[in-house]
Amino acid sequence: MRIPLKMAVPLALALALAAALPARAAQDQVPFVVPDPASVPKGAVGEAILRGKALLSDTRKLLPGNVGNGLNCTNCHLNGGTVPYASPWVGLTAAFPEYRARSGKVISLQERVNDCFQRSMNGKPLAPDSGEMNDILAYMKWLSTGVPVGHDVAGRGFEKIDTALVPDSKHGAALYAAQCASCHGAEGQGMPNPAGGYVFPPVWGKDAFNVGAGMARLYTAAAFVKHNMPLGQGGTLSAQDAVDVAAYFTQQPRPDYAARAKDWPLGGKPKDAR
Numbered sequence: 521m522r523i524p525l526k527m528a529v530p531l532a533l534a535l536a537l538a539a540a541l542p543a544r545a546a547q548d549q550v551p552f553v554v555p556d557p558a559s560v561p562k563g564a565v566g567e568a569i570l571r572g573k574a575l576l577s578d579t580r581k582l583l584p585g586n587v588g589n590g591l592n593c594t595n596c597h598l599n600g601g602t603v604p605y606a607s608p609w610v611g612l613t614a615a616f617p618e619y620r621a622r623s624g625k626v627i628s629l630q631e632r633v634n635d636c637f638q639r640s641m642n643g644k645p646l647a648p649d650s651g652e653m654n655d656i657l658a659y660m661k662w663l664s665t666g667v668p669v670g671h672d673v674a675g676r677g678f679e680k681i682d683t684a685l686v687p688d689s690k691h692g693a694a695l696y697a698a699q700c701a702s703c704h705g706a707e708g709q710g711m712p713n714p715a716g717g718y719v720f721p722p723v724w725g726k727d728a729f730n731v732g733a734g735m736a737r738l739y740t741a742a743a744f745v746k747h748n749m750p751l752g753q754g755g756t757l758s759a760q761d762a763v764d765v766a767a768y769f770t771q772q773p774r775p776d777y778a779a780r781a782k783d784w785p786l787g788g789k790p791k792d793a794r
Contacts, residue, residue, distance in 0.1 A: 548670060548671045548672060549671065549672050549673070549674050550611070550667055550668065550671045550672070550673055550674065551673070551674055552604050552608070552610060552611075552673050552674045552675040553610070553666065554602045554610060554663065555662060555663065555665045555666075559662075559665070560662065565658065568654060568655045568658035568659075569655075569658045569659050569662045570659075571655040571658075571659075572655035572656045572657070572658050572659030572660070573600055573659045575593075575652055575655055575656055576592070576593040576594055576597070576600065576601065576609075576656060576659065577592060577593070577594045577600060578592060579591070579592040579593045579594075579641065580592055580717055581716065581717065583643075583646075583652065585643075585644065586637050586641065586643045586644050586645070586646055587637070587641045587642075587643045588641060588642040588643035588644070588775075589641060589642040589643070589722075589726070589727045589728060589729065589730075589775070590710060590717060590718050590721065590722055590727030590728070591640065591641055591718075591721050591722075591727070591728070591729065592717070592721075593636065593640075593641070595721040596640065596735060596744070597609060598748060601660075601663060602663070603748070604674070604675025604676075605675050605677070605678055605679040605743075605747040605748070606678075606744065606747065606748050607677055607678060607744075608663075608673075608675060608676065609659070609660045609663050609664075610663045610664060610667070610673050610675075610676075611663075611664050611667040611671070611672065611673030611676060612629060612632075612660050612663070612664055613629060613657070613660050613661045613664040613667075614664050614667040614668060614669045614670065614671055614673075615670075615671075615672060615676075616628060616629035616632065617629070618632075620632070621784060621786070621788055622783050622784055623635075623783075623785075624784065624785040624786040628648075629657060629660070630646075630648040630653055630657070631648075633646070633653065633656060633657075634646060634648075636733075638732070638777070638779070639729065639730055639732040639733040639734070639777060640729045640730075640733040640734070640735065641729075642728075642729065642730040642733075642775045642777075678740060678743035678744050678747065679743050679746060679747040680743065681739055681742050681743040681746055681759055681762065681763065682759055683739045683791070683792070685742075685759060685760055685763045686763075687738060687763045687764055687766070687767030688764045688767065689764065689767040689768045689771065691761075691764045692763075692764035692765040692766070692767045692768030692769070693768045695757075695761055695764060695765040695768075696765050696768050696769060699749075699750050699757070699765070700723075700749070700750065700765065700769075703719075703720040703750070703751065704720055704721070704722065704723045705722065707724075707725070708722055708723045708724035708725055708728065708769060708772055709722050709725055709727075710722035710723070710727065710728075720751075723769045723772075724769060724772035724773055724774050725772075725773065725774065726774075726775060728774050728775070729774065730774055730775040730776060730777040731774055731775070731776055731777050731780065731794040732777030732779065732780040732783070732794070733777075735770075736770055736774065736794050737770065737790065737792045737793055737794065738763070738766050738767055738770050738792035739763070739766070739790075739792050740792070741766035741769070741770050742759070742762040742763040742765075742766035742767075743762070745757065745762040745765060745766055746759055746762035749762075770794075780793075780794065
C-alpha cells in the first residue's frame with residue numbers, strides 16, 4: 521500500500537518519536553517524590569494551588585458545567601494525583617508538551633486535561649486560559665516541584681501489564697461480584713453519597729466514564745486494577761485476574777463518545793481501544 525506523500529512525513533515523525541520513548545524513560549527517569557504540603561507558598565500562587573486541588577478532588581460539584589457524569593478526577597488519579605501507578609500528576613509539567621499517539625500530534629498539558637474532561641468525565645472542556653485551568657495547572661506544577669524538564673517520574677501512568685493475557689470475562693464477572701460489587705455496586709452503579717455524588721464511583725452506566733476514556737480500554741483498566749484495587753489492597757489480584765475483571769466491566773454499557781472515530785489518525789490503534 522502506498523502512503524500519500526502528505527502523510528508520509530508526519531507518519532515517519534510519529535514512528536521516530538514512538539521509538540525514542542522507551543530509551544528516554546529508561547535514561548531520564550527520576551524518583552517519585554510528593555512535595556510536603558507545608559511547602560505550598562503563601563499568597564496568590566498558593567491560593568491557586570489549593571483551588572486547583574479542590575477542583576480536581578470535587579470536580580462534579582465545583583465544575584458542573586464541565587462534568588457530564590458522576591465522577592471526580594481523583595476517582596482515577598488517586599489521593600489528589602499522588603499515588604504511583606494511579607496516573608499521578610507528579611512530574612507532569614516537566615513532561616508536557618508531549619507527543620500523544622491517540623491524538624497523532626504533540627499536545628499541551630491543557631489539551632491533556634481537557635481530554636479527560638471530555639472522555640473520563642463525559643463532559644465539556646475548560647477554556648485553556650480560564651482561571652480554573654490555571655488553578656489546575658498550578659497544582660500540577662507544585663506537585664512537579666524539583667522534577668527536571670524532559671524527565672519522566674518513576675510510577676507515572678499505570679503499571680505495565682502483559683497484553684498477551686487472554687481475558688475471561690465470565691471469570692471476571694465472578695471476581696467483580698466477589699471483590700468489587702460491595703463498593704461499585706452489583707450493576708456498576710457506584711455507592712451514592714447521601715450528601716450528593718458518590719462515595720465510590722460508578723464503573724458503568726450513565727454516570728461512568730465514556731467509551732473514549734482510557735479506562736474503557738481493557739488493558740489500561742486492568743493495569744489500574746492490578747496495582748490499586750480493591751482499594752487499600754492493591755497488588756492482591758494476579759495480572760490474569762485483573763485482566764478478567766477489566767474484561768467484564770469495560771464491556772458494560774456506558775456513554776458513547778463520537779469523536780473517538782478521529783483517534784489514532786496516523787495509525788497504530790491498540791487492540792483494546794473501543
